[in-house]
């Protein structure tokens with residue numbers, strides 16, 4: 056089993072010992088997020104396609120050699136990962152590309168991609184001997200943390216903006232978390248959570264600060280690679296808010312390249328909502344600073360005006376030769392409908408934003424007919440039924456007679 060070898064600042068490259076409790080680079084401040092690096096020579100010996108093929112574990116702990124935890128007893132007893140990967144012949148034909156793959160990460164235990172990170176966050180808290188864990192969230196990181204903490208027997212404190220979708224807040228409460236509905240935005244909830252975490256000494260599960268969380272998130276990229284026998288698609292489309300998820304795909308592929316299982320990192324295409332697009336803007340303008348702005352999008356999970364993982368996100372897009380797309384709320388709602396009606400995958404608005412980005416990107420003519428693309432659906436549609444209702448339309452209301460049904464069928468045809 057390998058363990059994290061060093062932590063390295065994404066901005067200045069300064070290295071830290073993983074045994075220290077440092078989360079962000081003291082020289083660079085909060086923007087100096089850290090990479091968790093391994094002894095790749097050691098990992099290479101253990102993390103082989105043959106060893107994976109013989110590994111019966113379905114949860115993300117199957118990738119323990121590339122995770123920052125080396126005692127499996129710290130992992131919560133939840134089956135995180137192994138989400139379905141579908142090939143859509145329909146979309147390949149429609150978009151005139153070789154292959155379209157759809158990975159439905161809304162099929163995790165608490166119905167979002169975030170379970171991958173919280174699984175590791177909770178294990179790290181246990182490793183540190185913490186009894187309480189906390190985060191700020193738009194809802195998904197929180198519900199995943201609440202679920203994982205409940206299984207692991209940790210007290211859980213959550214800070215969400217007051218407008219968080221009711222289903223997400225209900226999830227938190229049913230898992231027994233102590234929930235603070237913050238009067239303000241996600242940014243306000245984030246700042247308050249940081250203060251409370253400092254004041255009470257809770258373990259911090261915020262991917263924008265804690266470098267180990269991205270290691271959990273990267274398991275989606277590892278899984279995609281393993282499912283495709285390490286023959287990755289040319290492009291991966293993924294929605295972007297704080298920028299942690301896209302960074303995690305870069306990290307997964309970076310690690311796989313280090314150990315020689317892939318030779319090239321796929322192009323990462325980050326998709327933001329037009330009403331919350333600071334990383335998109337910085338990328339398009341070739342800048343290395345982020346313009347903070349109030350947000351305006353129905354995709355609540357990516358309604359982030361002050362992204363904290365921008366440095367890693369920009370590196371992911373730039374180093375992979377990728378691109379960024381911004382989509383309107385109408386395009387997101389249309390993507391929700393189209394994805395559900397053609398593939399059966401029901402995503403929340405931020406969950407399908409990557410798919411909305413693929414549809415928009417395809418119109419630019421930048422996709423070649425030889426290309427294979429993957430889209431990551433990051434959250435389940437049932438998380439936000441109000442937005443789903445806006446996308447879905449209304450049912451027919453009828454008297455309980457066949458005549459009433461016939462009238463509607465007749466007028467609909």
Ligand SMILES: Cc1ncc(COP(=O)(O)O)c(C=O)c1O
Nearest residue numbers: 195296297298299300356433434
């Ligand atoms: C469903 C969903 N999609 C996308 C994102 C965006 O991820 P990130 O903020 O890491 O960019 C989030 C939350 O972060 C989310 O909950």
Ligand SMILES: N[C@@H](CCOP(=O)(O)O)C(=O)O
Nearest residue numbers: 192193194195196261262356
């Ligand atoms: N939109 C995110 C924000 C924080 O999540 P994290 O996993 O990046 O810490 C959410 O799901 O709450």
